[in-house]
Amino acid sequence: MTYLHDGTLDGFLTCIYAHYHSGKADNIHAEKGYGYPLLEEWKVVETVDWQARKVYDALEERFPRQVFLDVYHTFLSNREDKDGILLRYLVLAFKVGADIDRLHGDPVVHQVKKTGRQVAFERHRFLGLLRFAEMEGKFLLARFAPDADILELVAGHFADRLGQERFIIEDTKRKKAVVGMDGKWVLADWEGKDWNTSKEEEGMQGLWKAYFHAVAIEGRKNPKLQRQFVPLKYRSMMLEFSEDKKRDTGKKS
Amino acid sequence: MDKSTLDKLQILADGAKYDVSCASSGVEKKNQGGLGNAAACGICHTWSSDGRCVSLLKTLVSNDCVFDCAYCASRSGNDIPRASFTAEEIVELTIGFYRRNYIEGLFLSSAIERSPNHTMEKIVRILQLLREREKFFGYIHVKAIPGADPQLIHQAGLLADRMSVNLELPTRESLALLAPQKKPEKLYLPMEQMAREIRQSKEEQKSFRHAPKFVPGGQSTQMIVGATRDSDRTILKATQALYRRFQMKRVYFSAYMPVNGGSLLPSLQTAPPLLREHRLYQADWLLRFYGFTAEEILPEGTPDLDLEYDPKIHWAFRHLHEFPVEVNKADYKTLLRVPGIGPTSAGRIVRQRGVRKVGQEDLQRMGVALKRARHFLTCGGKYLGDGELTVDAVKEVLHPLPRFSQVGLFDPGQGLHREVGGFP
Numbered sequence: 305m306t307y308l309h310d311g312t313l314d315g316f317l318t319c320i321y322a323h324y325h326s327g328k329a330d331n332i333h334a335e336k337g338y339g340y341p342l343l344e345e346w347k348v349v350e351t352v353d354w355q356a357r358k359v360y361d362a363l364e365e366r367f368p369r370q371v372f373l374d375v376y377h378t379f380l381s382n383r384e385d386k387d388g389i390l391l392r393y394l395v396l397a398f399k400v401g402a403d404i405d406r407l408h409g410d411p412v413v414h415q416v417k418k419t420g421r422q423v424a425f426e427r428h429r430f431l432g433l434l435r436f437a438e439m440e441g442k443f444l445l446a447r448f449a450p451d452a453d454i455l456e457l458v459a460g461h462f463a464d465r466l467g468q469e470r471f472i473i474e475d476t477k478r479k480k481a482v483v484g485m486d487g488k489w490v491l492a493d494w495e496g497k498d499w500n501t502s503k504e505e506e507g508m509q510g511l512w513k514a515y516f517h518a519v520a521i522e523g524r525k526n527p528k529l530q531r532q533f534v535p536l537k538y539r540s541m542m543l544e545f546s547e548d549k550k551r552d553t554g555k556k557s
Numbered sequence: 558m559d560k561s562t563l564d565k566l567q568i569l570a571d572g573a574k575y576d577v578s579c580a581s582s583g584v585e586k587k588n589q590g591g592l593g594n595a596a597a598c599g600i601c602h603t604w605s606s607d608g609r610c611v612s613l614l615k616t617l618v619s620n621d622c623v624f625d626c627a628y629c630a631s632r633s634g635n636d637i638p639r640a641s642f643t644a645e646e647i648v649e650l651t652i653g654f655y656r657r658n659y660i661e662g663l664f665l666s667s668a669i670e671r672s673p674n675h676t677m678e679k680i681v682r683i684l685q686l687l688r689e690r691e692k693f694f695g696y697i698h699v700k701a702i703p704g705a706d707p708q709l710i711h712q713a714g715l716l717a718d719r720m721s722v723n724l725e726l727p728t729r730e731s732l733a734l735l736a737p738q739k740k741p742e743k744l745y746l747p748m749e750q751m752a753r754e755i756r757q758s759k760e761e762q763k764s765f766r767h768a769p770k771f772v773p774g775g776q777s778t779q780m781i782v783g784a785t786r787d788s789d790r791t792i793l794k795a796t797q798a799l800y801r802r803f804q805m806k807r808v809y810f811s812a813y814m815p816v817n818g819g820s821l822l823p824s825l826q827t828a829p830p831l832l833r834e835h836r837l838y839q840a841d842w843l844l845r846f847y848g849f850t851a852e853e854i855l856p857e858g859t860p861d862l863d864l865e866y867d868p869k870i871h872w873a874f875r876h877l878h879e880f881p882v883e884v885n886k887a888d889y890k891t892l893l894r895v896p897g898i899g900p901t902s903a904g905r906i907v908r909q910r911g912v913r914k915v916g917q918e919d920l921q922r923m924g925v926a927l928k929r930a931r932h933f934l935t936c937g938g939k940y941l942g943d944g945e946l947t948v949d950a951v952k953e954v955l956h957p958l959p960r961f962s963q964v965g966l967f968d969p970g971q972g973l974h975r976e977v978g979g980f981p
């Protein structure tokens with residue numbers, strides 16, 4: 305039996321609750337993107353807040369904090385089978401207890417820890433790579449399209465960092481955004497709007513590009529290494545690479 | 558005509574680029590009602606075309622130097638465009654870049670403009686503007702200018718996250734040869750002062766939570782590699798002494814890039830010794846995270862690091878009689894000495910061992926580089942290598958990477974911005 309949820313963490317946790325209280329699940333999946341294979345039995349599980357809460361509390365109380373973080377991060381990953389590997393992990397976790405966090409060599413644990421790490425790493429990477437531009441009216445706008453659903457994971461960092469500033473971080477792939485001000489933020493559905501950049505923006509971008517080129521040491525040039533750190537897919541959002549892109553495509557044609 | 562901010566930025570960022578201490582790590586700080594915070598793990602914002610991480614706005618305040626150090630592009634004897642930023646220009650750039658998330662903060666260095674005191678005063682002024690007027694809580698690293706009044710260094714230390722004095726050369730003789738105006742005593746003085754004040758401030762923190770923090774991110778320094786004939790052993794022992802005597806957070810190495818001619822220096826055609834720099838960073842990690850001493854890495858009679866094999870496996874080759882060790886018995890320190898096992902994987906092995914035996918298949922999932930490690934391990938009594946453990950047998954399987962494919966082998970970005978991490 306495959307349990308289907310509404311795509312939220314609460315929905316997933318409700319499925320875990322159902323696994324223990326109304327019949328075993330062999331697999332879990334979000335409704336969206338589920339292929340409804342012919343030979344598979346499935347059931348839609350409505351999200352029930354208190355049931356989700358119960359599972360969440362159990363995770364908080366019985367396990368080190370890291371276990372919840374691994375589960376949460378893995379849930380945000382774009383792996384097709386993430387709900388399934390989480391189900392197997394949680395079943396094992398409730399069996400062995402807090403020690404689950406020490407079984408680094410166990411294949412089920414390893415899969416979750418690895419996936420969680422990848423998501424945490426993508427978040428960490430975007431803390432550096434995200435670029436804001438100042439718009440008319442002085443607010444800051446950043447756009448990105450991360451692989452994992454990390455918008456919420458980066459929001460707190462920027463809300464603290466930017467203090468009094470008003471800012472918007474838009475996930476263009478998932479059509480949602482974080483809107484922040486005074487250290488606080490809210491999540492909203494978002495259709496991309498077009499704004500004009502402020503008067504100062506172009507000058508500051510020019511200074512940044514000039515800086516970026518000035519710091520490279522000619523005698524140590526190493527584009528391969530650079531590419532390892534800044535994969536091409538991120539470069540469209542980074543203005544210091546805007547010229548390179550033109551050059552790169554120029555070469556290929 | 559006055560130079561524009563853009564012109565100055567090009568000249569002064571260019572002048573600061575050989576300073577490799579780009580780290581923004583080591584300080585965790587929340588925004589306290591202004592702009593900015595700091596993350597202990599450090600954040601890279603981009604990577605320049607030489608593959609180095611860019612985390613800070615790294616610039617000179619001025620390149621108009623009254624000194625004449627032989628290895629330096631800004632030396633007074635060079636005919637180059639000169640520029641100096643005003644304090645306000647630097648503040649505007651820092652805030653402008655920071656708000657847009659281009660950078661984690663500021664790294665300020667400077668040539669000696671007029672006098673050490675004049676230069677240090679300007680650095681302090683910039684710190685005050687950023688911290689007090691702009692309420693900027695991002696990361697700031699500034700140079701302590703040797704020869705400046707200790708009071709100025711004290712003031713800077715209360716506002717900066719990290720400070721550094723670059724030693725540049727590891728011996729008195731090399732300094733006398735290439736930087737005769739720099740006396741080792743003069744370089745040690747501010748290092749000594751900072752180490753003392755950092756210790757004091759940490760002590761005071763224990764009793765008064767709100768005691769002022771002095772350079773909470775610690776101090777660092779840098780040495781040039783390849784401008785003189787100093788051996789790796791000399792450099793590594795100096796490095797160890799710097800960690801011990803001044804509790805340095807980090808010692809950086811910079812492969813010498815010839816910028817000036819002169820009979821005292823390698824010729825202008827000399828390629829920067831990047832692989833040597835890489836090996837020194839590896840040795841430095843062994844000092845900081847693996848419990849090795851400089852003497853263990855390079856014993857008497859071994860002046861230089863091997864360019865073919867990394868210093869850890871090289872140490873293992875010389876100590877084969879101590880291997881193999883048993884995964885399920887060896888203590889953490891012993892595991893750390895196994896090539897292919899780093900602090901992370903050693904930690905995981907020890908953690909799992911308390912609950913469940915570590916099996917052979919577990920090792921890879923724990924992040925152990927089995928290709929290397931297996932020759933030095935038994936698991937549940939079974940030797941994981943093949944045949945006999947000899948240096949030749951291990952070399953045979955490892956086939957070192959071709960000697961001159963140094964590029965891509967190592968990521969200076971990683972070694973530089975991070976203060977913790979693993980080992981190949």
Ligand code: SF4
Nearest residue numbers: 622624626629632668
């Ligand atoms: S004092 Fe510094 S800037 Fe001046 S010449 Fe020496 S190394 Fe260069």
